[in-house]
Each structure stands twice: as C-alpha cells, then as structure tokens.
Amino acid sequence: MGRTLSRTLLVTGGAGFVGGALIRSLLVDYPDAAIVSLDNYFIGTPENHVNDPRVTYIDGSTTDIAKIWADRGLPAPQTVFHMGEYSRIVQSFQDHDLTWDFNMLGTKEVVKFTAGHGAKLIYAGSSSKFGNDGQDENLNPYAWTKAKNIEYIRNYANWYGLDYAITYFYNVYGPGQVSNGKYATVIGIFERQYLAGEPLTVVSPGTQTRDFTHIDDIIRGLVLVARGGAGDGYLLGTGTEWPLLDVAKMFGGEHVMVPALPGERTRGQADITKAGEVGWRPERRLDEYIAEFVATNPR
Template structure:
C-alpha cells in the first residue's frame, strides 16, 4: 500500500489507536477515526489533523457512510480487559464480536483491506514458550474468546470473499496515553500511578508471572506495516519484542527510575489470567520486516516520565 491512502481507525482516540493515528500521519496517510469515547479521549488526538467521527461500530448506516472512500481499516475498537469481560461477558460479546462483524462487512463492501487488533490472550495458559502463531488457540476468559472470534471472522472473509485481511496479536502493550484511572487499567499504568503517588503496587499472585511487554510506539508501527505490506489473507502475526519480564522485575525497574524501592502487596491470583506470555516474533520479521526498537526499560522510562508530566507527584 503506497502513501496518500485514506485509512480508518476504529477506536482511534484510545491508547493504541491514537499512537497508530500518529504513525499513519507521519507516513503521509490521511486518517479518519471512529470512536464512541467509552474509553478513548479527545485529548489523545491533540495536534493531529484527523477526520474525527463520534459514533458506534455497531451502527450499520454510519459505517457505510464513513467507509465510502476508505482504502484500509484498522479495527481497534473494543471493550478491553479480562476482568471487565468476567464481570459482564455479554457486553464484551456485543461490542467485540458484533462490532467486528459490522466493521468487517462495511470494509468488505467498500473494497478496503482490514487489519484486526488481536490479543495474546488467544493462546491461553500454554506451557510452551515462545508462543507461535500456528499454536492452537485456548482462550481462558470471555475477552479472549471475543478476540479469537474476531480473528476467525477475518480469516473466513479472506477465504470466502477474497478480502485482504491481517491480524496482529498484541502482547501487553504499554506507554504514554494508557489510562491509569480505571480498575481495568493495564498493570504498568497502575504501577506507574502507584509509584508516583507513593502507594502500594498490588500484585495478584506471587509476582513471578511474566509478560512480553511491548512499547506502544513499536505496536503502532507494526500494525501500520501489516496494512502497508502484502501478506496472505487472514494471516496472524505476533507483535512483540520476544522477551519475558516478571511483575517483580517490573517493580524493580520502576524502583530504579523512581530512585526508591516501590512497595508491593500480594493478593490472590486473578481469574482468567495466564501465568507466562512470550511471543515468537520470527513471522513479524519475515513478513513485515518488523522488530521492536525500544527495550523494556527504555519504554518504561518514557512511560513513567509521561505520567510524571500528566500527574505531578513526589516520585
């Protein structure tokens, strides 16, 4: 896909979506954003020249209207979070499965390529590491089920209609603009807030659980590459650094950047969570030429500095 394309980002006012919008603009693309602001924020788009449409991804008429001149669609809009899906599985289903199907049909009818934001939660708690795209999926939570269903819809549309589609599986993306004011916030966002405010970091479990944390600028760049590069229809591609960081390692790194030891409190394991996660990143390199540019510590330092500016505190 060459420059000067009209791209639509659903959920583009959100954490990852706003960084993706920025990456698209820097590459010379025109950007339209559809967001209902359930979790996204208009301030995430400050300074960006985008066509912003407020609305719902399940609105069939609205989708048909805003898709008319679109060359490619990034579908990031979703109700995120494992705990949220455990609390209200139907809401996750309605937003994440009905939503993706509505967007997919509209993109098909517009002749647009679609890139879907999948999740490493699709792999479940397999003991085999690193996690490869050809492994069987084994979702443990309602949220993970919705993400796997979305993937299967994109694969089916590629097979049945010959529609160009691609799926990127994110692995614990973190960075600036990630909300830390919600019970469903990501662990790094929560821990940064706790560290800056001198509060206790609450770890669910022993803290040895590990994740392949991915800095948001890298995730956005990889997602854009999945749109720009020619890949087989319905291809699933891990976007991550291929490393594992435990929550205790995270706390130690935060302590280093704060200049004092961050306090920790342990609680019971969280239902639906996986113990360890690490991506095999060989396909991303082979198909997209993608590898991460930011180390975990580099990304964490940038993230903590952003939270410091947004929420000045003693740390």
C-alpha cells in the first residue's frame, strides 16, 4: 500500500518552475497537508509563490536545512520532495562552485535531514546519466554531481536506512518555464523568440534529440512515485525523441544555427517502464503543445 500524503510536506526549490507547480498540485490533492518550501531563490522567484496559508516559504540554503527547521520549530516532515538543486548543463562549466555547493553539499544535508526525521525522500535525478550507455554522466559538472548523488542516496539507504524514490526528468516544458536569461530552457527560449518575431536559434548540429515532458505529466509522476514508489529508476519522459531542428520547425518561421555547446549529449529518450508500475503514463505531446501555442499566438 502506498503512503498517503498528509501532515507536513517539504518541497526544496518550491519557488522554482517544477517546485512551484508541485506545490499547487499538492494543495489540491492533499487539502489537509501543510507545505513548506525551502528555496535559495537562485532561479526561483516569488512570482511562483501560492497565496495560501497552508504554504510556508523560507528563503534559505539546503546546506542549512537542519538548523532552519529547528530554529522555526517546524513539525517533522512526512515527505521531502528535493527539487532544489543546480540544474543546467552548459552553464555548470562556469558555475562549477555553485553546482558543487547546491548539488553535493546541499543534497548531503537534505538526505541526512530526511533520514533523521524518518521521512520519505523523493529525489529529482537527471536523465543525463543515462545517455551513451551511462558515459554521459561524465560530460559536465552538472551531470556528474547528479549521478554521484544517486550513488550517495542508494548507499546512504544501505548504510543508515532511508525511505526514498528517485525520479528522472526529461526536458520539462510548459507554463511557468524559464524563458529569459542564461538559465532558460529550450522550449522557453523558442517561445520567447517566436513571440518577439525573431529567428529561433538552434544549437548545431540540430540532429541531437531530446525527450520533452510537459510539466503536468512531471507533477503527476512525482505524486504517484511519492505514494507508491520505492528505490531507483522512475524515468519521467514520453519515450519519444525529438531532433531539436525539427522542434524549431514546428514553430514555423525562420531559424538559425548557432555553434555547438560544451557538455551536451547527442540523444535523449526515456524508458518509462518502471514509472508505469506506479500507474504513470505521459498524457501530453510536444507537437500538440507547440501547435496550440502557435495557434494561440499567430504572427
């Protein structure tokens, strides 16, 4: 029997794209739950806050999670959704120290905190670890730290005991995605460029593929895994590979090729077999989403 989500739920990164959407879903699905968001607002923004007395927003670092919790006298969490990490591939080369601090030091403290309270950890792993027969986990600082965190969580559970389930996101898109600045997502960038009447910039060679997953599907997956998942291997994608040049062409209009970026993998496609064991299947398709976006915003 899967656990019911009630009482206190913690969402790290709760002011971000995925974390904010997760909190909105939890409020609907679990009206008796009290939700705490811990976010350092590196990418998260108050615009993603939900105006609801059941949610407490804390501006702080995951490295200080135990002290923050104790100082505020908060009740023990039942479930910890750990979304609050550094999550960009190319930028992690320049942000090496931030990647290390957010992903290694911060996650170490979150794991220890979760186990200490007897809570269940739902961790957002990176799909980058599966590329090129697992070799892509070494392509960049981001993928490497995320892969090491998976090893750490699994070992920690064996060493000390920890109830956990690990999910993997495949190129999340949808309302609320980051569309400006150096941390913008691919679909967010394409949408911004389309609305501005600019050519869409496609990273060379354009044949590299990604498996794009709608935010609504990701959130359903997280909740289902929290209820009934255990252990590693819950890949949340669609199982469909989209070449980036083909994605740009779906928007119509012009596109331009830009130089290849360091650390990027050539293919991305999810094996959603294990996610299906908790009753999850993707419901949204990228081509339908883009067609609706273009129809709603004709040039």
